[in-house]
Amino acid sequence: MSDNPWTDRIVGARMTVDQEFSSRIANSEFSSQQWSLIMTATEFEIEHPDDPDRARIVANTDKVEQIIPELDNIQTGMGAMGGQGGGQQTGSSGGGFLGSIKGALGLGSGSGDSHAEQQEAAERLAQEYADELQSHLESNGRWESVREAAADE
Known part of the structure; x- marks a missing residue:
């Protein structure tokens, strides 16, 4: 169980949304493995839970920055295994073996720009x-019962 009882109430809803959102992930720049890592680093909060008109779920992505370098490792590992991500490689240096060689030689784009993107x-x-x-x-x-549970915390 989590520290947020309201999040415990939405486990089933999250599973449904995960399934519905999978096509969005497939059309994004992230593979499903990368997306799983992003979601692990993301916490959901309800802003203004006391105000029914302003309350909304927001993604707290403060920890995502810490896992960004690992996204490249997942993509490189998948390329080395012959696997393919759900989307495109985000670095302009290319993916897979050639991209890692270019990166090692300093011929790819700076990882800072790629990581920021x-x-x-x-x-x-x-x-x-x-x-x-x-x-x-x-x-x-x-929604109302979930919002109220968040307001009671």
């Missing part, structure tokens, strides 16, 4: 997921 994309996608989750809860008549 990955972080922005991860944060944007995590918030899209949060919006989808809230929409799902609203359409199933569960």
